[in-house]
Amino acid sequence: MSRRPRVSVVIPTYNKAKTLAECVRAVYRQTHQPAEVIVVDDASTDGSREIAAGLPCRLVCLPVNRGVSAARNAGAAIATGDVLFFVDSDIALATDAIGNALRVLREYPDCGVVQGIYDAEPFVADGPVEVYKTLFEHYWRRRRAGVADATLFALTAIRRPAFDSVGGFDESLRDAEDIEFGTRLPDRYQIRMCADVVGRHDDVDxxxxxxxxxxxxxxxxxxxxxxxxxxxxRRSVHRRTVPVPATADGPTGAQRPTSGxxxxxxxxxxxxxxxxxxxxxxxxxxxxxxxxxxxxxxxxxxxxxxxxxxxxxxxxxxxxxxxxxxxxxxxxxxxxxxxxxxxxxxxxxxxxxxxxxxxxx
Incomplete structure (x- = not known):
């Protein structure tokens, strides 16, 4: 990345009226400003769509609830950036999160995916269950900082060619879709967990x-x-909205080994x-x-x-x-x-x- 990369932030949301506005505001407080912010509303029923409509972002509205895979794919399909930064709508990014992710991509040319960690403190503290889960997630992710063998997309930057090589998320999955994505990521793209890419998460309470x-x-x-x-x-058909370009060694090239x-x-x-x-x-x-x-x-x-x-x-x-x-x-x-x-x-x-x-x- 010799020039300053264009970053497209994609925020899938479903019934997150509680945190959506602050999530978007945190994106606009970044030290590295994104080229565009795309919010994909997955047929929310709690007013999230109306909240998004009043924010300085591009809003995509899905007519029926299709799951986070479809929402992410819909945002990626219209994004124009060199780097896609996916962030869930219940996360508030630290101000240097995008900048730190780009630094990692710059320092490691073979790295295709940079995924962040949760802060030890929740976005909104709503009780001991949430504090337990937040502390565990923070510790678990921070301990695994460095080269990773699986993809997580709650707060993750990915080079556009890496995303396109996979063809997007499997829209038949509503859980473990980010892990499944990584099983189709060609192994020429390194995955890294970065402890400097941080967001406060509003978890189940x-x-x-x-x-x-x-x-x-x-x-x-x-x-x-x-x-x-x-x-x-195993399942061999993945429903996609993003086309998979052909390469010399097949649709996606060499596939990443299964995580240990x-x-x-x-x-x-x-x-x-x-x-x-x-x-x-x-x-x-x-x-x-x-x-x-x-x-x-x-x-x-x-x-x-x-x-x-x-x-x-x-x-x-x-x-x-x-x-x-x-x-x-x-x-x-x-x-x-x-x-x-x-x-x-x-x-x-x-x-x-x-x-x-x-x-x-």
Missing amino acids: RLRPFLTEHVRRAVSYGGLLAGTLLGPG IDVGAVAAMLCCVATVTTVPLAAVSWWLLMVPAVPFAAFAGIDSGLFWFVRRRKGSLFMVYFLGMHFLMHTTQLTGMAVGFAAGVWRTARHRSTPATGAAR
Whole structure:
């Protein structure tokens, strides 16, 4: 990037009247001003569209709710920038977020995607559930700063050629769409997580929606994982609104290898399952509580760095609450992934057993 790049900011929104205006204002407070700001309203019903209409941005209105993949694709289709910067409408960017993302793209010519992290403090603090999730997301993303193997698009800059090489987001997906996007990104484009690209996030703030969100995403991820691991049975058709240019080695060139498994996360989930399934032993003798205590202690040890981080920021009492929430999150996440993976295996087996249309008789 020898010249000053044109940046198109794309903001998909659905029922985010609470945060949309401040999200857009934060974009216009950037040290590197974008060439254009595009808000794509995905058929909101809470007045978000009217709020966007009163802001200094280009507004695209989808007639029916189609999901974040379609909204992002719609914004990208009309964007004119050399770099697309996607930011969700419940995030307020730090003033140097775009500038820092461009610096990374400039310093690393092979880098095609720069994704940011959440601030440790929420956009709007609405209770302990939100504080838990915000602290966890901040710690998790910051610890993974550097070269990454998966794409996340809550606050992410991507070179236009990299986006076009993939062909946009799969519009049949409403969850895990950003991770799936990365599986089609040619491996000539490096992905980097940058701790200097920061935004304050307004996250889910009640327990039931929090658990529902995690289970839904885990089911989607489990299905995606099953399709990836089973190879020939995986989904091969992606509905796109952005055309995929042909290259010498195929529609998108060499494909990125599948992301590795987070061994620590898997171990933590298994410790949670072991704890839950052995607690009933206490009905035989209270001494047998030592059995579930062992995997629970192992669970706490696996993420000890996270828990000490929380203790330093919020104190010991909140750390105890955080530990309980983290245990609950891992347990529900593993359950959702197992359900999604089983469903993915069943769909793949069914697909393989179905005779091809028009087969010779």
